[in-house]
Amino acid sequence: LESWNLAHLLVKFLLVDVIQKRTSCIRIASTRSDCPNKTSILYSKEIPRAVRVPCVLLSGIQAMSKDPLPVDASIIAIPAAQIIISTALHEIRKALIFFKWFHGHLSGKEAEKLILDKGKNGSFLVRESQSKPGDFVLSVRTDDKVTHVMIRCTHDNRYDVGGGEQFDSLAELIEHYKKNPMVETTGTVVHLKQPFNATRINASGIQNRVKQLQKENGPNISGKAGFWEEFESLQQQEFKHLLSRNEGNKVENRNKNRYKNILPFDETRVKLQNADPNVPGSDYINANYIKWKADDPSAICDSDMNTKTYIATQGCLPSTIGDFWQMVWQENCRVIVMTTKETERGKIKCTRYWPDLDTTKECDKLKLTNLQESSTTHYTLREFLVTVEGCPESRKVYHYHFQAWPDHGVPADPGCVLDFLHEVNKRQKSLVTELPSNPPGAILVHCSAGIGRTGTFIVIDMILDQLEKHDDCEIDIQRTVQMVRSQRSGMVQTEAQYKFVYFAVQHYIETNRERKRADLKSLQMGREYTNIRYTSDINSLNCNSCSGSGSFVSSRPSSISSISSYSPQTPVMLRTEVKKAPRPICDLPLPRPPEELPKSTLYENIPSKEKKLPAGLTIQSVAPIPPPRKT
Numbered sequence: 001l002e003s004w005n006l007a008h009l010l011v012k013f014l015l016v017d018v019i020q021k022r023t024s025c026i027r028i029a030s031t032r033s034d035c036p037n038k039t040s041i042l043y044s045k046e047i048p049r050a051v052r053v054p055c056v057l058l059s060g061i062q063a064m065s066k067d068p069l070p071v072d073a074s075i076i077a078i079p080a081a082q083i084i085i086s087t088a089l090h091e092i093r094k095a096l097i098f099f100k101w102f103h104g105h106l107s108g109k110e111a112e113k114l115i116l117d118k119g120k121n122g123s124f125l126v127r128e129s130q131s132k133p134g135d136f137v138l139s140v141r142t143d144d145k146v147t148h149v150m151i152r153c154t155h156d157n158r159y160d161v162g163g164g165e166q167f168d169s170l171a172e173l174i175e176h177y178k179k180n181p182m183v184e185t186t187g188t189v190v191h192l193k194q195p196f197n198a199t200r201i202n203a204s205g206i207q208n209r210v211k212q213l214q215k216e217n218g219p220n221i222s223g224k225a226g227f228w229e230e231f232e233s234l235q236q237q238e239f240k241h242l243l244s245r246n247e248g249n250k251v252e253n254r255n256k257n258r259y260k261n262i263l264p265f266d267e268t269r270v271k272l273q274n275a276d277p278n279v280p281g282s283d284y285i286n287a288n289y290i291k292w293k294a295d296d297p298s299a300i301c302d303s304d305m306n307t308k309t310y311i312a313t314q315g316c317l318p319s320t321i322g323d324f325w326q327m328v329w330q331e332n333c334r335v336i337v338m339t340t341k342e343t344e345r346g347k348i349k350c351t352r353y354w355p356d357l358d359t360t361k362e363c364d365k366l367k368l369t370n371l372q373e374s375s376t377t378h379y380t381l382r383e384f385l386v387t388v389e390g391c392p393e394s395r396k397v398y399h400y401h402f403q404a405w406p407d408h409g410v411p412a413d414p415g416c417v418l419d420f421l422h423e424v425n426k427r428q429k430s431l432v433t434e435l436p437s438n439p440p441g442a443i444l445v446h447c448s449a450g451i452g453r454t455g456t457f458i459v460i461d462m463i464l465d466q467l468e469k470h471d472d473c474e475i476d477i478q479r480t481v482q483m484v485r486s487q488r489s490g491m492v493q494t495e496a497q498y499k500f501v502y503f504a505v506q507h508y509i510e511t512n513r514e515r516k517r518a519d520l521k522s523l524q525m526g527r528e529y530t531n532i533r534y535t536s537d538i539n540s541l542n543c544n545s546c547s548g549s550g551s552f553v554s555s556r557p558s559s560i561s562s563i564s565s566y567s568p569q570t571p572v573m574l575r576t577e578v579k580k581a582p583r584p585i586c587d588l589p590l591p592r593p594p595e596e597l598p599k600s601t602l603y604e605n606i607p608s609k610e611k612k613l614p615a616g617l618t619i620q621s622v623a624p625i626p627p628p629r630k631t
Helices: 004-023 049-064 074-096 108-118 170-179 203-214 226-240 251-256 321-330 414-434 452-470 477-485 495-525
Strands: 028-032 039-043 123-128 136-142 145-153 287-291 309-313 335-338 360-363 366-375 379-388 394-402 443-446 529-533 572-575
Touching (some): 108 123, 108 136, 108 226, 136 170, 203 495, 309 321, 309 452, 321 360, 321 379, 335 414, 394 414, 477 495
Parallel strands (some): 309 443
Antiparallel strands (some): 028 039, 123 136, 136 145, 287 309, 360 366, 366 379, 379 394, 529 572
16 A cells, blocks of 8 residues: 555445445445545444544544645555455344354364264354355265355445355355255255354353344254253264263272263272272272363363362262262362252252261261351351371361252243352362462362252353353353263252353353443542342341351451342442441442431520521421320
């Protein structure tokens, strides 16, 4: 670019052709006279700010200059073009995410792997062309191979395949070829039977994704919703890629399994150390390591995500309590998460494996002491002291017992689970800081079978870790569940639990969005709010003699014990580090009262004749009746 004319034409082409035509939601008009210094750009408020700024800058510089542009216009035009292109493509993606067959920036090899592994003949998807930006590619599975068909986007923003019939949108093109199959040059008929649904989304699009999944697919799928489709796809994939589970099936280990059909994978199972080699099965426990797998396509930053480890296990049987505590000591687990009651609907879900408060229990060579217990509305926190015979070391283990999961279904409010996970992670992080020489091991999670609620808690926590580290990143809940299931079968056991993962992640994202708005508002008002809860329960733990490492509950004003009118969509904010008595803060920007209220105009010990009262008032109406005199 060597002249203003070329720079202007470049920007004009990008604005009109890329944005105006391809997104239809943005309208830009560009007018240019013969004289290049009289250029103006008209735009509407719907245009993203990143697009408006360089355009206005170009126009402004030229308008202020009576002489030819004194600087090389390409200095501004090139970055403007880059911003415009990226913004336009972002707008295109936003418009297309409502179609489940659109997979965005996906390579040909990735598309082939996905469709061959998880699809069937007739499965198809649409992706962006990497060789020709602005065009698209239709990938279809036909006769157990994948055919890639280029979709051309013409200069007048119409779409066609191989120069054939043109359509105004990608959706119209896809619908046409679903009804009218294409024929390859080899004579093979390419049928578009069922879309291969995309599950990877931007975190900011979670609300639209949930709405999309809640819609019914129509009569051909028996009225099943999108959640059912995704979950059913997981179920089908599980049976294709099952690993060996031979150890759990051995005769000597069968009585150690709470459920005979829920067994650990041999590849990822926890092996008990110091086992007697002469005793068959002495190293067996029904438990698996769960980690973020670095080779998972949905991993956005594997170096950050693969450090956290979980152990998923079943609820204890009377015969496995000793093995359970041996595993806790061996793996240096300092945090145990229990997500079931001991008994539900008259059935024993987990044998109590801990002593009562202020008592001690021996399990083989280990000695357990229950130091204290504290409760909230949703969970109980216990603190154990664990020692081993012949070992001078003692360890504190924190037992988080979540008791708000109903016997049927899932919790109505995902906020209680998010608050619970927040406390669990805060404890784990504090232990990492306090024990640098012997950092805590895996977080041990169990329910009854060790797959349903256990998997739900672990998957939610993994997704939240992604969001915490990378904010508005790409997340893929289905692939995360699939990745966890590759390490322990059946994780996230029901469709209701799978749906709950989506709702919990959505609640987390929306709550954080509200928190950011509140932070911005508080800065404008000169206040600071540093505490936010995901649920209405803000009662602190009932713990009068807390000891040990770290505080497990955020300090909260004692005068605020509950909030009666709470909406799950609106986070609860508390003021911190204030000297005066705290008061509930309203979300509305109410005017602050003056520091000192004006003193009253009524004073005692002033004769009534000298005292001027407000209109309509008498001494009797503003002062209490004096008591009768004693006689």
